[in-house]
Amino acid sequence: MRILFTAAPGYGLMFPIVPMVWAARAAGHEVLVATTGEMVDAGARAGLPVVDVFPGHDVWAELLRATTSQETTPELKKYLEERGLTEAFEKAPRSGGPFWLFTLTMTEGSIDAGRAFGADLVVHTTDHATGRLTAVALGVPVLEVGNRVSWSSRDGSFRIGRNFYDEDDLTAALRAHLAIPDGVPEVIARIDPRPPSMGGLVEDDVDQVDGLPWWPMRFVPFNGGSAVPxxxxxxxxxxxxxxxxxxxxxxxxxxxxxxxxxxxxxxxxxxxxxxxxxxxxxxxxxxxxxxxxxxxxxxxxxxxxxxxxxxxxxxxxxxxxxxxxxxxxxxxxxxxxxxxxxxxxxxxxxxxxxxxxxxxxxxxxxxxxxxxxxxxxxxxxxxxxxxxxxxxxxxxxxxxxxxxxx
Structure with missing residues (x-):
C-alpha cells in the first residue's frame, strides 16, 4: 500500500499525525508526507520521507501578509497570475477559512506528488482541504484524521469560519485550473482524537452528521525529537x-x-x-x-x-x-x-x-x-x-x- 499523508505547514497542524505515519511505515507500507515550509525539515528529522509541495516560499509569512493587508510577494503574485488564481486569492480571505492560502498554494504540488508516488490512499488532517482535493484528483479514497482535541467536524465545533468540505470560489478555481473532477472523495472514516469526557466518541461508528463512519483514536503526542537531558x-x-x-x-x-x-x-x-x-x-x-x-x-x-x-x-x-x-x-x-x-x-x-x-x-x-x-x-x-x-x-x-x- 502506498499512502500519501497531506498536512498544513505548522507544528500543531502536522505533528499530530506523525505517530500514524510511523505506524504505517512500521507496518510495511510505503509512505510520503506532502507539506511545505518548516515542516519539510521537521518531518525529515522525525524520520519521515517528505516532499516540499510549494518550494521556495514561506507560506506562513505569505498567509499573515495576505490576511492583514492582502499584499503578496512578487513570487507569489507571479505564481497566482500564471495559474489564473489571482481572483480566487482576492476572494478567499472572506470565504476560504483560516488556512485558505495553504489550500490555494499546496494543492497542485500535492496532486503532482501523489501522482508521481502512485498513492493508493490519502490520509489528510481535518483542517487541510488540500488532502480532499488531492484524493479526488487521484481518484483514491481518504482517511480524514482530526488533529485537535479542541474540535471536530462531527459536532460542528471545528468550524473556525467554515466547513472545510464546503465548496467555494477557491475550490472552484482550483478544480478548473487543475482539472479536478466534481464531487468529494470516498471517505473510509473520519477520526476523532478527543477523549470521550471532552467531547470525543463513546462508541464506534457514530453516524450523527454526514452519513460517514466516525472512529475514536488516542491522541499520541509528538513534539519533536531531542536528546533528553x-x-x-x-x-x-x-x-x-x-x-x-x-x-x-x-x-x-x-x-x-x-x-x-x-x-x-x-x-x-x-x-x-x-x-x-x-x-x-x-x-x-x-x-x-x-x-x-x-x-x-x-x-x-x-x-x-x-x-x-x-x-x-x-x-x-x-x-x-x-x-x-x-x-x-x-x-x-x-x-x-x-x-x-x-x-x-x-x-x-x-x-x-x-x-x-x-x-x-x-x-x-x-x-x-x-x-x-x-x-x-x-x-x-x-x-x-x-x-x-x-x-x-x-x-x-x-x-x-x-x-x-x-
Whole structure:
C-alpha cells in the first residue's frame, strides 16, 4: 500500500499525525508526507520521507501578509497570475477559512506528488482541504484524521469560519485550473482524537452528521525529537512547572503574558521549565533563579515529571498535557485556543484566563489552586487513563486499511 499523508505547514497542524505515519511505515507500507515550509525539515528529522509541495516560499509569512493587508510577494503574485488564481486569492480571505492560502498554494504540488508516488490512499488532517482535493484528483479514497482535541467536524465545533468540505470560489478555481473532477472523495472514516469526557466518541461508528463512519483514536503526542537531558528524567523534590507559548503566538501576539508568568512564578518554591526560543525571551528580562530556559525542548521530555503546564491553548500542547495527566493553566490566544481552554475548564483539568488582562496576582492565585487542590490532578489523571483505553493510531490505521481492502 502506498499512502500519501497531506498536512498544513505548522507544528500543531502536522505533528499530530506523525505517530500514524510511523505506524504505517512500521507496518510495511510505503509512505510520503506532502507539506511545505518548516515542516519539510521537521518531518525529515522525525524520520519521515517528505516532499516540499510549494518550494521556495514561506507560506506562513505569505498567509499573515495576505490576511492583514492582502499584499503578496512578487513570487507569489507571479505564481497566482500564471495559474489564473489571482481572483480566487482576492476572494478567499472572506470565504476560504483560516488556512485558505495553504489550500490555494499546496494543492497542485500535492496532486503532482501523489501522482508521481502512485498513492493508493490519502490520509489528510481535518483542517487541510488540500488532502480532499488531492484524493479526488487521484481518484483514491481518504482517511480524514482530526488533529485537535479542541474540535471536530462531527459536532460542528471545528468550524473556525467554515466547513472545510464546503465548496467555494477557491475550490472552484482550483478544480478548473487543475482539472479536478466534481464531487468529494470516498471517505473510509473520519477520526476523532478527543477523549470521550471532552467531547470525543463513546462508541464506534457514530453516524450523527454526514452519513460517514466516525472512529475514536488516542491522541499520541509528538513534539519533536531531542536528546533528553538527565534532569528531565528525574522527578524533582519540589513541583516542576512547564511554561510555553508555542511557536505561533509569540509571532502573532507577542510575549507580554510570558513576562507576567515568569514574574509570578519567581516567588514559588518550584522548578520552572521555560520552553521558548531565545528570540521570544528578548522582552522577558533576566530570569529568576528557579527558571530554567531550555529553548525548543519537546514537551514530552519534561511533562512526565511535571506537576503543571502553563501554555497558550494550542491543541497539541493541550493534548500533550492530557496524555501525561498534568493539570493546566491556559492563557488562550486566538484561533481554536479559546476552545481548548473551554474544554480544559469544563473537564476540571485546569483553569483559564484572558492573556490580555492577565496579571501577576492572578497567575499566582491560579497556580496555588492548581498545585494545592487535588481535584485538578485527579481529573487530569482520569483523562489520562481514559485516553489510554482509546485505540492507538496503529490500530486505527489497520482498521482503515481493512475497510479499504474489504
Amino acid at each position: 538527565e534532569w528531565a528524567l528525574q522527578r524533582p523534590e519540589r513541583p516542576r512547572i512547564g511554561v510555553t507559548l508555542g511557536t505561533v503566538v509569540p509571532v502573532m501576539s507577542g510575549t507580554s503574558s510570558l513576562s507576567v508568568v515568569v514574574e509570578a512564578l519567581s516567588e514559588f518554591d518550584v522548578d520552572v521549565v521555560l520552553a521558548a526560543k531565545e528570540t521570544d525571551l528578548a522582552d522577558v528580562g533576566s530570569l529568576p533563579d528557579n527558571v530554567r530556559a531550555v529553548g525548543f525542548l519537546p514537551l514530552s521530555a519534561f511533562l512526565p515529571t511535571s506537576s503543571l503546564l502553563i501554555h497558550h491553548g494550542g491543541s497539541g500542547t493541550t493534548a500533550a498535557a492530557l496524555h501525561y495527566g498534568v493539570p493546566q493553566l491556559v492563557l488562550p490566544a486566538f484561533a481554536d485556543n479559546p476552545m481548548s481552554a473551554e474544554r480544559v475548564v469544563d473537564r476540571g483539568v485546569g483553569l483559564s484566563h484572558d492573556p490580555t488582562t492577565v496579571d501577576v496576582e492572578m497567575v499566582r492565585a491560579a497556580v496555588r489552586r492548581l498545585l494545592d487542590e487535588p481535584a485538578f490532578s485527579d481529573a487530569a489523571r482520569e483523562v489520562r487513563e481514559e485516553m489510554a483505553t482509546q485505540p492507538s493510531p496503529a490500530s486505527v490505521l489497520e482498521r482503515a486499511l481493512s475497510a479499504f481492502r474489504g
